[in-house]
Amino acid sequence: MEININAVASPANETFSADWRTFESAHRLRSVTLLTDSVETTWDDARISSYHFLWLRDNCPCSQCVHPATREQMFEVVDAPENLVAGSVSLDVTGALNVQWSDGHRSLYEAGWLRSHAYDETSRSERAAQLRSVRPWDSKLVIPTFDYASVMSSDRVLLDWLLAARDVGLTLLTGMPETGKALETVATRISFIRESNFGMTFKVRTKVEAVDSNAYTALELPAHTDLPTRELQPGLQFLHCLINDATGGESTFVDGFAIAAALRANSPEDFRLLCEHPVEFWNKAPQSDYRSYAPVIGLDSRGEVSEIRLANWLRAPFNLPASEMGAFYRAYRHFSALTRDSRFIVSHRLEAGQMWCFDNRRTMHARKAFDQASGKRFLRGCYMDRDELLSRILVLQRNDPGRSIRAA
Ligand code: OGA
Ligand code: ZN
Ligand code: ZN
Numbered sequence: 039m040e041i042n043i044n045a046v047a048s049p050a051n052e053t054f055s056a057d058w059r060t061f062e063s064a065h066r067l068r069s070v071t072l073l074t075d076s077v078e079t080t081w082d083d084a085r086i087s088s089y090h091f092l093w094l095r096d097n098c099p100c101s102q103c104v105h106p107a108t109r110e111q112m113f114e115v116v117d118a119p120e121n122l123v124a125g126s127v128s129l130d131v132t133g134a135l136n137v138q139w140s141d142g143h144r145s146l147y148e149a150g151w152l153r154s155h156a157y158d159e160t161s162r163s164e165r166a167a168q169l170r171s172v173r174p175w176d177s178k179l180v181i182p183t184f185d186y187a188s189v190m191s192s193d194r195v196l197l198d199w200l201l202a203a204r205d206v207g208l209t210l211l212t213g214m215p216e217t218g219k220a221l222e223t224v225a226t227r228i229s230f231i232r233e234s235n236f237g238m239t240f241k242v243r244t245k246v247e248a249v250d251s252n253a254y255t256a257l258e259l260p261a262h263t264d265l266p267t268r269e270l271q272p273g274l275q276f277l278h279c280l281i282n283d284a285t286g287g288e289s290t291f292v293d294g295f296a297i298a299a300a301l302r303a304n305s306p307e308d309f310r311l312l313c314e315h316p317v318e319f320w321n322k323a324p325q326s327d328y329r330s331y332a333p334v335i336g337l338d339s340r341g342e343v344s345e346i347r348l349a350n351w352l353r354a355p356f357n358l359p360a361s362e363m364g365a366f367y368r369a370y371r372h373f374s375a376l377t378r379d380s381r382f383i384v385s386h387r388l389e390a391g392q393m394w395c396f397d398n399r400r401t402m403h404a405r406k407a408f409d410q411a412s413g414k415r416f417l418r419g420c421y422m423d424r425d426e427l428l429s430r431i432l433v434l435q436r437n438d439p440g441r442s443i444r445a446a
Contacts, residue, residue, distance in 0.1 A: 056097070056099045056104040056109050056110075056111065057109065057151070058109060058436060059432070059435075059436055060150070060436075061148065061150035061151045061153070061154045062150050063149055063150035063153040063154070065081045065082050065083055065085075065149070065153055066081070066082045066133050066149055067079050067080070067081060067082075067129055067133055067135065067149050067152070068080045068081060068082050069129075070127045070128070070129060070135060071127075072124055072126070072127050073088070075090060075091055075123075076088045076089055076090045076091060077089050077091070077094060077124060077127050077135070077137065079135065079152065081153070085156075085158065085160060085161070086158060087152070087153075087156035087157070087158045087161060088158065089152070089156075089157075091122055091123055091124055092115060092118065092122070093157075094124070094137055094145065094147070095115065095118050095122060095139065095143070095145070096113075096115040096118075097147070097155070098113065098143070098145035098147075099145075099146075099147070099151075100144075100145060100146070102143075103145075118141075119140070119141050121140070122139060122140055122141060123139075123140045124137045124138065124139060124140070125138045125139065125140050126138045130146070132148075132149075133149045134146050134147060134148050134149060135147045135149070135152060166340075170342075171201075171204060171205045172205060172207075172295060172400075173205045173206050174293055174295055174296040174299060175206060175208075175293050175296060175384070176293065176296060176381055176382050177380060177381055177382060177383050177384055179206070179208070179293075179384050181208060181209070181210050181384065181386065182199075182202035182206055182208070182209045182210070183209070183210045183211075183212060184198070184199045184202075184209060184210070184211050184212070185211070185212055185213045186211050186212065186213040186214045186215075186220070186224060186393075187213055189211065189224060189227065190223070190224065190227060193434055193437065193438070194438065196227065196228075196434065197431065197434040197435070197438060199211075199395075200228065200427055200430060200431050200434070201431065203274065203395055203396070203397060203427060204397070204427060204428070204431060207293065207295075207396055207397035207400045207401040208291050208293075208384070208394075208396045208397070208401045209394070209395045209396065210386070210392060210393070210394060210395075211224065211392065211393040211394075211395060212391065212392050213391060214278060214391050214392060214393050215391070216280050216281075216390050216391050217280075218280070218418065220278060220393075221239060221276060221278040221393070221418050221419070221420060222238075222239065222420070224276075224393070225276055225420055225422060228274075228422060228426060228427060228430050229422060229426035229427070229429065229430050230422065230423075230426055231420045231421065231422055232272050232420075232421040232422055232423055234265065234268075234272075234421060235321075235323075235326050235328070236251075238420065239418055239419065239420040240418070240419050240420065241416070241417070241418055241419075242254070242277070242416070242417040242418070242419060243414075243415060243416045243417070244256050244410055244415075251321075252351050256284075256287075256407060256408050256409070256410045256415075257407055258404075258405065258406055258407040259351075259404055259405045260350055260351075260374075260377070260404055261290070261291075261292055261348075261374075261377035261378070261402040261403065261404040262348055262349035262350065262351075262352075262402055262403065262404065263294070263346055263347055263348055263349060263398050263399060263402055263403075264349070264398050264403075264421070265321075265328075265398075265421070266319040266330065266332075266347040266348060266349050266352060267319045267320055267321040267328040267329060267330050267352055268328060268330055269330055269332075270423070271345070271347060271398060271399050272398050272399075272421030272422065272423060273397060273398060273399055273421075273422060273423045273424025273425070273426075273427060274395060274396070274397060274398060274421065274422040274423075274424065274426075274427055275394070275395070275396055275398040275403070275419060275420075275421055276393060276394065276395050276419055276420050276421075276422070277289075277388065277393065277394040277403075277417050277418075277419045278392075278393040278417060278418045278419065279388040279389060279390050279391070279392050279393065279416075279417050280390060280416045280417065280418060281390055281414045281415060281416040282387070282388060282389055282390055282413075282415050282416075282417075283412070283413030283414050283415070284408040284409055284410065284412050284413040284414060284415040285408065285409045285412040285413070286406050286407055286408035286409055286412075287387070287405060287406055287407070287408030287415050288385055288386070288387040288405070288406045289385070289386055289387065289388050289394065289403065289404070289405060290383050290384065290385045290403070290404045290405075290406070291383070291384045291385075291396065291401050291402065291403050291404070292376075292377050292382040292383055292384070292401070292402050292404075293382065293400065293401060294346030294348075294400050294401060294402045295343050295346070295400050296382060297346075297373065297376045297377060297382060298312075298335050298343045298346065299343070300376060301335075301372065301373060301376065302343075305369075305372060307365070307369070308368065308369035308372045308373070309335065309369075311362070311365055311366050311369040312333060312334040312335045312369050312370070312373060313333050313335045313336075313337055314333065315333060315356075315358055315362065315366060316331045316332050316333050317331070317332070317333065317334055317347075317353060317354075317356065318330070318331045318353070318354035318355075318357065319347065319349060319352045319353055319354065320352060320353075320354050321352055329354070330347075332347055333347070334346065334347055334348050334370070334373060335347075335373075336399075344399075345399045345400070346399065346400060346402060347399075348373070348374075348402065350374070356370075377402055377404075388417070397424070398421070399424065
């Protein structure tokens with residue numbers, strides 16, 4: 039059965055989307071066809087997307103199925119009759135898909151929403167490509183730099199900054215007040231700060247008794263991620279410079295994802311060892327003892343590198359089968375050597391009134407040693423989870439019509 043547009047009018051009181059986003063589409067549905075277990079739709083660009091009956095019923099956005107206020111589902115797909123079929127399908131005047139179910143229920147789906155959630159091969163690969171937003175970099179990176187006052191006053195600039203933090207993983211803020219609270223002010227402009235045993239915020243300066251971290255000495259810190267000792271490393275790290283009158287202490291960064299990609303391409307065996315063997319990291323102090331046991335290179339379910347975890351001075355002795363120990367040392371030393379390779383390193387001396395904001399699970403940071411006798415050096419820092427960053431981006435995009443979710 040093939041039905042063309044203008045078949046039925048939609049009732050005015052239907053809820054169209056269970057999402058808080060709107061789904062504009064550059065494409066319209068040309069026709070719909072009822073198959074035995076699915077509805078096949080043809081778009082005006084000739085793409086064909088099929089939707090299984092259960093998938094459609096599961097995603098009915100009507101006010102009986104989705105709570106109109108919370109936009110969360112009340113319907114459970116397990117309650118659909120086992121033999122549920124669509125009795126008839128049509129396109130209404132707005133181009134939405136109208137389905138009359140065999141049990142009497144009726145559903146209406148906006149074309150933009152259907153296009154954005156289509157699961158034919160083309161749509162899926164298109165969406166996967168849109169999700170791959172990581173932009174790898176090396177020593178030639180021009181560090182994305184933003185002005186504090188503009189970030190505070192403009193949602194558009196805030197969004198640009200957050201997209202750079204997400205996609206490049208290294209950003210610099212300039213024009214920060216050189217006072218204590220500026221860090222919290224700008225961090226909470228994004229979302230919740232993640233507290234740790236170092237406090238809601240932490241101070242980086244030399245301590246007389248630096249029992250809880252090498253960071254509180256004047257030593258060089260090799261390229262690392264912070265809190266690799268936790269099951270979940272903080273996603274963002276902020277470091278705000280209040281005073282930097284000491285000689286030395288330059289900040290350097292490498293893109294851990296770019297290094298992992300180079301390793302994967304040139305030494306797949308080293309890459310594999312670092313993905314497969316967990317390493318223990320521990321942060322031992324008189325009153326706390328944090329440990330995690332996870333690989334240096336973390337992969338997501340698609341096999342893409344999603345996390346780097348490494349701070350050499352926090353590492354416990356390797357616990358590996360004897361037959362793998364030699365090869366693992368080769369892989370670990372190889373990765374560490376790449377973090378020292380000038381091809382990958384970006385360097386900048388953080389001045390008072392500047393702040394780093396970087397992806398702590400991707401971008402490894404380091405500090406050159408500084409001379410305590412030459413002057414004072416004082417940074418304040420804090421952490422935030424990636425979830426907060428990503429949520430803030432999505433909400434800002436909702437309100438920014440130029441950058442709303444758009445189906446191809
Ligand atoms: C840290 C750190 C950098 C610096 O405290 O973990 O990396 O520049 N500090 O002092
Ligand atoms: Zn419904
Ligand atoms: Zn650090």
